[in-house]
Each structure stands twice: as structure tokens, then as C-alpha cells.
Amino acid sequence: MGDYLLVCALDGEEEARGQASLTRRLARLARAHDMDVTELGPGGWLAAGGPCPARVTTVSNWRLVGDVLNRRAPTLPACAPDDPWAYERKLVARFWGRYIGVQFGPRGRPTALLRDPSGALECVAWTQDGLLLAASAAFPWLLDACRPRWLINRARLDLALRDPLAAGAPLILDGPVAPPPGTVQPLPLDASLVEIWTPGLAARPSLEPWPGIEEAAARLREAVDEAVTGLAGLSAPLAAEVSGGLDSSIVAAALVKGDRKAVRLWLNAHGDTPESDERLYLAGLAARLDIAPASVPHLRAPMTCESLDALSAGFRPGLNALDQAHQTDWAHRIRAVGAEALMTGRGGDAILLQNATADVFVDLWRARGWRSLLDADARELAAANEASLWTFALQARRRAWSAHPRLQRPHALLKPAARLMEPHPWVRDWDDFGPAKALQIAGLVDSVARHEPSALTPFVDVRNPLCAQPVVEACLSLPTPILTLGGRDRGLARHAFRDRLPIEIIERRSKGDMTRLYGRLVHDSLDFLRPWLLEGRLAGLGLLDVQAADVALTRDALLWRGGYSAVMVLAAFEGWVRHWEARLAAPAAR
Known part of the structure; x- marks a missing residue:
């Protein structure tokens, strides 16, 4: 907005x-x-x-x-x-x-x-x-x-x-x-x-007797419809993201159910790697919803001092704005059709519960103890994670009531921290819940970043209904074994919206992945990024381990060891520090 x-x-x-x-x-x-x-x-x-x-x-x-x-x-x-x-x-x-x-x-x-x-x-x-x-x-x-x-x-x-x-x-x-x-x-x-x-208050009902599957599915449908209809109704015409994945498809189906005429542009971006090109699934969605999406290449351009400065003018580092070429391209396309708002499916991974792992079984164990071994979904969950139920049970007995470890981004390019981080207020009471629900709460904290400024937001109102309060509260209130119905990631969502979406999206096992695209972005920018970081302000402030960065910031090291996302985070913070040091030191700011 x-x-x-x-x-x-x-x-x-x-x-x-x-x-x-x-x-x-x-x-x-x-x-x-x-x-x-x-x-x-x-x-x-x-x-x-x-x-x-x-x-x-x-x-x-x-x-x-x-x-x-x-x-x-x-x-x-x-x-x-x-x-x-x-x-x-x-x-x-x-x-x-x-x-x-x-x-x-x-x-x-x-x-x-x-x-x-x-x-x-x-x-x-x-x-x-x-x-x-x-x-x-x-x-x-x-x-x-x-x-x-x-x-x-x-x-x-x-x-x-x-x-x-x-x-x-x-x-x-x-x-x-x-x-x-x-x-x-x-x-x-x-x-x-x-x-x-707080999320902890919203999640308290998940510790109470569980609702039936159909009741839970109805709650989720009602919450999604409320959020999509409410945000779509703020203004029209709209554009809508349709990636080909489950989350954006759920939002698209709710838009069609509401007022399809409000959407002037259905927009998809495809990468040039197999895992970043979801047009096969998009075709099934288009046929089911009777829409005509525009699929355009996912643009990227090397980072420069000017581009990083442009995303660093906000109160916080521009982590949501690093994909500038893609976002700028979409801004032009959306405005060209007369739309001023974009509906997305962002945030669904965390809220609808993407992580169908052994943590979900630990949550189940906390609620049902040894009876968890008789649960059909638990068997499906174990099989999906290539483990046995007995392995899950041993982990659950060890972890069920233990405190959750603090989350910390591993960063081999930084010097050791001087002190530990204070926990975010939303995770202070997460030990009251099992590890899967605790990670869902942590994911909700991260979803706040979905709303932060980007190259789109000065021109387009980006609306994220799956991060809206009705959906957040509905999902937090449900136990994670229900959210992962059938031992599947976002299993309840797949069940709740099975009558609105094509079967290939409901049953899809893979997920779109832009990792290689962002890896190429770092590679294309390395001649600029390497001296900019090694001789930059994070190094000058004693935060960057210059020797480790000197070794890591080479094409060979990145190809063998990865770490592209860490480099992009460093670039965003370096740009922010440079921008704000200059702004606060300027004569007009004194």
C-alpha cells in the first residue's frame, strides 16, 4: 500500500x-x-x-x-x-x-x-x-x-x-x-x-482437543476467502501472481470464486532452469480456472553500487528488494494494464506449513504419546522422510518437552558474535509448543518481511493474503499434524482446496526453486561484490571476517560450497550501512 x-x-x-x-x-x-x-x-x-x-x-x-x-x-x-x-x-x-x-x-x-x-x-x-x-x-x-x-x-x-x-x-x-x-x-x-x-496466544487452541478434518478444512477455506476477498476489494483493477505452485494457486482460485473480472493481469515469471520453470503446472491451473496468464522471463541484472544504494534507503536493510530487475519489470507490466495492486501467494510456506518433517511427529507425540504409532498420517510422514516410526518415536521421547534451540543464521563470513541475540518477543513462549508449531511461529515472524519495501512497492500495492490475520490465526489454531494431513507438506490446504484446483497441483511433490538463478546473480556480480565487501564498511567495523571472505568470494568456492544467500544478505546490509552512514553524516542531517 x-x-x-x-x-x-x-x-x-x-x-x-x-x-x-x-x-x-x-x-x-x-x-x-x-x-x-x-x-x-x-x-x-x-x-x-x-x-x-x-x-x-x-x-x-x-x-x-x-x-x-x-x-x-x-x-x-x-x-x-x-x-x-x-x-x-x-x-x-x-x-x-x-x-x-x-x-x-x-x-x-x-x-x-x-x-x-x-x-x-x-x-x-x-x-x-x-x-x-x-x-x-x-x-x-x-x-x-x-x-x-x-x-x-x-x-x-x-x-x-x-x-x-x-x-x-x-x-x-x-x-x-x-x-x-x-x-x-x-x-x-x-x-x-x-x-x-502474539502468535503464542493465537496458537493456544492447537493444544486443545482437535477438530475434525472437515471442520479444520472449512475453517481454512473461510479464512482464505475472507483474506483474499477483503484485500481484493480494497481497489480494482488487480494483477495476480500465478507461479504454478500451490500457494499462489489457492489465492488465484479464491479470486476467481470472488470476482474474476477484478483481475486484469495474471502474471507468471519463469526461469531458465528446469526447477524455476513451472509453466507445465501453470497450464493446468489456467485450464481449471479459465484464465489466460502471461508468462514472462524472470529478469536479472548484476548488482552495482547504484542498485544496492537504491534498495538501502529504508529504515531496514532491503532484503525484500534484492531481486530488482524482476520486480522493476513486473512493476512496468502491472502499471501498463492499468492495475495498481498485485495479489500474491507469498507466506504460504510458513503459514500453511511446508515443513512436514520429524518435528510434526514430535508435536503428535506430545499430544498422544505411544498412540502416535497407530496414526496413519504418522506412517506416511515417516515414509516421506525416509525413516521408520521407531526412529521417530526415539526422537520424540528425547525432544518432546525439551527447550527449543535459538535460531541463528549460520554465517561463516562473519567474525564470532560478541554476545547472544535476545529472542524475538514472539518466540519467548514457544517452548509451550512442540517444535513444528514453534517453527511455524518463527516462520510467521519471518513473514513480516514479505511486506517490506521492494522495487515494486513504490508503484504497485503488493497484497499478501496468506500473511493476513484471518489466515494466520486459523492456521496457528490448528495442530501441525492436521496441517500436514496425509503426512504431506500443506496437507490440509491440499485437502481444503482440492475441489478448486487441478489434480497436478494438489498432488505435486516438487517445488519451484530459484536458487540457481540467484546463484547466477551472485556470479554475475562477483567482480563488483568481492572488492565492495572486502574493503567495505562491514569489514571496517570489524564484523566481516576478511580472510574467510577472501577465500569464499571466488567463483570456484561458490560453485563447490554454495552460500549464495549469505552473500546476498551481506550485500544488502553493506549497502544499507553505506547509505545510512552517508545520510547521517551529511550536513543537512546535523
């Missing part, structure tokens, strides 16, 4: 003159950069721009900024009588969407910020000259006008490089505050966060 800037006056008479001067300047600059400015009451206004600009919905003393949709059948949480945030807990149960909120108190002054559970809309806030500012993007004109005295936090940078859940981690910048999804941030900004929604 589009970007926003929220500006609200705080208490403080001595700062009133500075407030008025800065707020007038910011409003003028926002309008000059094609943003619409809307008053929010005494001392507060919102600037919105980009594709599908954010709207304002009033709910009691909250102004919700973004897309706010009513739940079809909300389940309100039970709250303690003395819970000061009971209303907000019920608010995020009654509504879903892509929004942040600002609460106004006496005299129209802001008292709290809220971020919806999906994390689809970023919220970075800071105070200056008696104003509260909150933004979805680091607009250059905004930072030039405010001249914030921020610094890159080296310790947090070190941890973020190793953190597979970095999308939901604290900002690497000292100064601004980014409330995590599902929280309220009372003001002032140094007040303690309040968690009003």
Missing part, C-alpha cells in the same frame, strides 16, 4: 513556536512530494501517498491509518476486569487489515500508538521539537527537514546479520522506535510496550 507520515503535537507550551514552524514546513514538503494532507484534529495531521494511499478510520478514541476490515466472525478475547488495554485487545480481534493506530487523549494530544498483528504497515516513530512523528518510510525530504541525531548501533547490526528473524527485530538505528506488530506503544516512546496480540 502507500506510505504515510503522521505528525501530532505533544504537550509543552515552551515548544509551541518550534512545533508550529516544523509542522508547517513538513506539511508543505509532504504536499510538494505528491502526498495528500488530512487533519486529524487539534495539532495532528496525516500525509498519505503512493499506490492506494492510506485512509483513516475512527474507532472510539483511536484513528486507524491504513486498510481496516471487519472480521466476519470475530472471537473476542477474555480479558481481566482490571486490564487497561482490554479495549485494544478486542479491537484487533474485531478488525484486521494493514494499519497502525494513534490514540488521542485530552486536548487532542496523542497518548499511544498501535500496530496491527500482521505487521503489513511499518511504523517508525520519534519525537522532535514537541512533535510526535510516525512514518512508514524514511523519506529523504523528511529527514533533511528534521535533521535527526541518530546513530547506527553496531551491536544491533552485528546481531541482525545473524538473525533469521531480523525483519521483526529492533531497528539498527539508535533514536527512532519501531513498535513490533500486535503491540501498543504508550507515550512517551520510552514507556514499556504492551503486547495485545
Whole structure:
């Protein structure tokens, strides 16, 4: 969706003159950069721009900024009588969407910020000259006008490089505050966060008596239809991604079931390797849904200093924007047909549960003990993993109630970490669940990154219904052995949507894979990347192991040992550090 800037006056008479001067300047600059400015009451206004600009919905003393949709059948949480945030807990149960909120108190002054559970809309806030500012993007004109005295936090940078859940981690910048999804941030900004929604709370029903398969399938269908219909209905015409895989096919089928005329372009990208070309499955989907997809080559272009700088202007490293040539090509194609939004199937791997491994049997063992050996799906799961049930049982007895290890991205090119990472708030209570459910929760943290800026998002509103709250809550509430029905990855999804999709997609065992394409991207960029990293800022800050990188960053080493994704992550972080060091050191930022 589009970007926003929220500006609200705080208490403080001595700062009133500075407030008025800065707020007038910011409003003028926002309008000059094609943003619409809307008053929010005494001392507060919102600037919105980009594709599908954010709207304002009033709910009691909250102004919700973004897309706010009513739940079809909300389940309100039970709250303690003395819970000061009971209303907000019920608010995020009654509504879903892509929004942040600002609460106004006496005299129209802001008292709290809220971020919806999906994390689809970023919220970075800071105070200056008696104003509260909150933004979805680091607009250059905004930072030039405010001249914030921020610094890159080296310790947090070190941890973020190793953190597979970095999308939901604290900002690497000292100064601004980014409330995590599902929280309220009372003001002032140094007040303690309040968690009003967590995946752990949403997953509690999975520990209760299990529903029947058909009931679970119905829940999943209803949640997907609600999310797809809701996001598709925000604006039209649309484009829709159809990769040929299960996740995007489920979304496409729900779009056809809803309003097929809203979709002006069905778009597929195919690579030049067998595993990245899914047109065979796409043909079956097109015939079943009676659609005419456009299949285009998946473009790639070597990385350059300019391209990496372009993806580094956000509050977070541009990990979602590394596929620039492909994303730019799609932006042009989507806009050319008059569409301003793209519906995708991204996030389904984690939410619908791609990992049908021995971890699922451990979850089953926690619930049923030795009776798990009689479960037909357990036998299918063991066979799919080329193991015996007795091997699974031995693992389950050893692991069923043990604490889950901390997730950490292995990185042979970095020096040893100075300290351990703090666990992400969403995984602090994951020991209450088995390992498969715990990994699903961790995958949900990672899915927040699906919403981050890319080369598409300045021009196209990218909508990810499988990462939306109705689908997330439905899947978290179901036990993982049900989600992997038949011992299959996304087994329940295959069962729930079997009447909408062609059999070749329902029964498909393989999965599209772009690994070799991204490997070629690194190879094509190596003459640039090698000196850029070895002599770069991560090396200068003592984070990169230059000797190890010198050995690893050669074509022969990459061919034999792999590690392409680690190199791309390093490139994104290196570009971000260079960009922000230059931005924060510029005269206009002091």
C-alpha cells in the first residue's frame, strides 16, 4: 500500500513556536512530494501517498491509518476486569487489515500508538521539537527537514546479520522506535510496550482437543476467502501472481470464486532452469480456472553500487528488494494494464506449513504419546522422510518437552558474535509448543518481511493474503499434524482446496526453486561484490571476517560450497550501512 507520515503535537507550551514552524514546513514538503494532507484534529495531521494511499478510520478514541476490515466472525478475547488495554485487545480481534493506530487523549494530544498483528504497515516513530512523528518510510525530504541525531548501533547490526528473524527485530538505528506488530506503544516512546496480540496466544487452541478434518478444512477455506476477498476489494483493477505452485494457486482460485473480472493481469515469471520453470503446472491451473496468464522471463541484472544504494534507503536493510530487475519489470507490466495492486501467494510456506518433517511427529507425540504409532498420517510422514516410526518415536521421547534451540543464521563470513541475540518477543513462549508449531511461529515472524519495501512497492500495492490475520490465526489454531494431513507438506490446504484446483497441483511433490538463478546473480556480480565487501564498511567495523571472505568470494568456492544467500544478505546490509552512514553524516542531517 502507500506510505504515510503522521505528525501530532505533544504537550509543552515552551515548544509551541518550534512545533508550529516544523509542522508547517513538513506539511508543505509532504504536499510538494505528491502526498495528500488530512487533519486529524487539534495539532495532528496525516500525509498519505503512493499506490492506494492510506485512509483513516475512527474507532472510539483511536484513528486507524491504513486498510481496516471487519472480521466476519470475530472471537473476542477474555480479558481481566482490571486490564487497561482490554479495549485494544478486542479491537484487533474485531478488525484486521494493514494499519497502525494513534490514540488521542485530552486536548487532542496523542497518548499511544498501535500496530496491527500482521505487521503489513511499518511504523517508525520519534519525537522532535514537541512533535510526535510516525512514518512508514524514511523519506529523504523528511529527514533533511528534521535533521535527526541518530546513530547506527553496531551491536544491533552485528546481531541482525545473524538473525533469521531480523525483519521483526529492533531497528539498527539508535533514536527512532519501531513498535513490533500486535503491540501498543504508550507515550512517551520510552514507556514499556504492551503486547495485545502474539502468535503464542493465537496458537493456544492447537493444544486443545482437535477438530475434525472437515471442520479444520472449512475453517481454512473461510479464512482464505475472507483474506483474499477483503484485500481484493480494497481497489480494482488487480494483477495476480500465478507461479504454478500451490500457494499462489489457492489465492488465484479464491479470486476467481470472488470476482474474476477484478483481475486484469495474471502474471507468471519463469526461469531458465528446469526447477524455476513451472509453466507445465501453470497450464493446468489456467485450464481449471479459465484464465489466460502471461508468462514472462524472470529478469536479472548484476548488482552495482547504484542498485544496492537504491534498495538501502529504508529504515531496514532491503532484503525484500534484492531481486530488482524482476520486480522493476513486473512493476512496468502491472502499471501498463492499468492495475495498481498485485495479489500474491507469498507466506504460504510458513503459514500453511511446508515443513512436514520429524518435528510434526514430535508435536503428535506430545499430544498422544505411544498412540502416535497407530496414526496413519504418522506412517506416511515417516515414509516421506525416509525413516521408520521407531526412529521417530526415539526422537520424540528425547525432544518432546525439551527447550527449543535459538535460531541463528549460520554465517561463516562473519567474525564470532560478541554476545547472544535476545529472542524475538514472539518466540519467548514457544517452548509451550512442540517444535513444528514453534517453527511455524518463527516462520510467521519471518513473514513480516514479505511486506517490506521492494522495487515494486513504490508503484504497485503488493497484497499478501496468506500473511493476513484471518489466515494466520486459523492456521496457528490448528495442530501441525492436521496441517500436514496425509503426512504431506500443506496437507490440509491440499485437502481444503482440492475441489478448486487441478489434480497436478494438489498432488505435486516438487517445488519451484530459484536458487540457481540467484546463484547466477551472485556470479554475475562477483567482480563488483568481492572488492565492495572486502574493503567495505562491514569489514571496517570489524564484523566481516576478511580472510574467510577472501577465500569464499571466488567463483570456484561458490560453485563447490554454495552460500549464495549469505552473500546476498551481506550485500544488502553493506549497502544499507553505506547509505545510512552517508545520510547521517551529511550536513543537512546535523
